[in-house]
Amino acid sequence: LAKTTQPISMDSYEGQEVNITCSHNNIATNDYITWYQQFPSQGPRFIIQGYKTKVTNEVASLFIPADRKSSTLSLPRVSLSDTAVYYCLVGGFYNQGGKLIFGQGTELSVKP
Amino acid sequence: GAVVSQHPSRVICKSGTSVKIECRSLDFQATTMFWYRQFPKQSLMLMATSNEGSKATYEQGVEKDKFLINHASLTLSTLTVTSAHPEDSSFYICSARGTSANTGELFFGEGSRLTVL
Numbered sequence: 001l002a003k004t005t006q007p008i009s010m011d012s013y014e015g016q017e018v019n020i021t022c023s024h025n026n027i028a029t030n031d032y033i034t035w036y037q038q039f040p041s042q043g044p045r046f047i048i049q050g051y052k053t054k055v056t057n058e059v060a061s062l063f064i065p066a067d068r069k070s071s072t073l074s075l076p077r078v079s080l081s082d083t084a085v086y087y088c089l090v091g092g093f094y095n096q097g098g099k100l101i102f103g104q105g106t107e108l109s110v111k112p
Numbered sequence: 113g114a115v116v117s118q119h120p121s122r123v124i125c126k127s128g129t130s131v132k133i134e135c136r137s138l139d140f141q142a143t144t145m146f147w148y149r150q151f152p153k154q155s156l157m158l159m160a161t162s163n164e165g166s167k168a169t170y171e172q173g174v175e176k177d178k179f180l181i182n183h184a185s186l187t188l189s190t191l192t193v194t195s196a197h198p199e200d201s202s203f204y205i206c207s208a209r210g211t212s213a214n215t216g217e218l219f220f221g222e223g224s225r226l227t228v229l
Contacts, residue, residue, distance in 0.1 A: 034217060099161055
């Protein structure tokens with residue numbers, strides 16, 4: 001399974017755009033890139049998923065370059081409630097039955 | 113999105129007793145479920161993969177006789193921590209993959225906090 005590397009922590013202020021980049025140099029052809037958000041004492045919550053180029057939904061955008069060796073989660077205009085740990089995972093059904101291995105994640109702290 | 117529910121959300125038990133945690137997929141059939149554990153300020157660690165109707169596959173270093181997993185139906189997987197000890201105190205999280213989810217998206221439960229006294 002592809003290993004992921006993210007910054008351990010990031011700080012931001014309310015209203016700013018936050019970009020979290022994840023490296024996954026060994027991503028396989030069938031792997032998808034998925035980002036999850038986790039609050040303390042809760043299970044991870046799906047944010048966004050993509051395979052290539054750009055994906056956007058109501059909460060975030062995901063940018064994936066052509067070589068797919070990295071990806072960037074973009075959170076527009078963050079608020080205090082976006083303070084959480086963000087995990088980047090790569091994998092898919094065809095790769096070891098779809099199991100996902102979590103890396104260390106990025107602890108985002110949003111300040112007033 | 114799909115809903116995965118865990119029960120109980122919190123459990124406190126005495127050392128030496130066994131505790132069962134249930135994981136249910138509420139609105140979809142889950143052929144595969146995954147169990148994770150998470151210690152404070154750490155990431156999730158995959159314990160085992162549970163497939164409906166077959167034996168679970170455990171990750172290296174996870175004792176299968178200690179953490180019994182049963183996936184008897186397409187909507188229910190259980191994790192039993194046998195003869196629990198204080199070092200088993202942790203946050204246990206299950207996740208499920210639907211039958212048509214070939215993109216690898218997993219749906220996670222709310223987690224179960226186990227405290228062993």
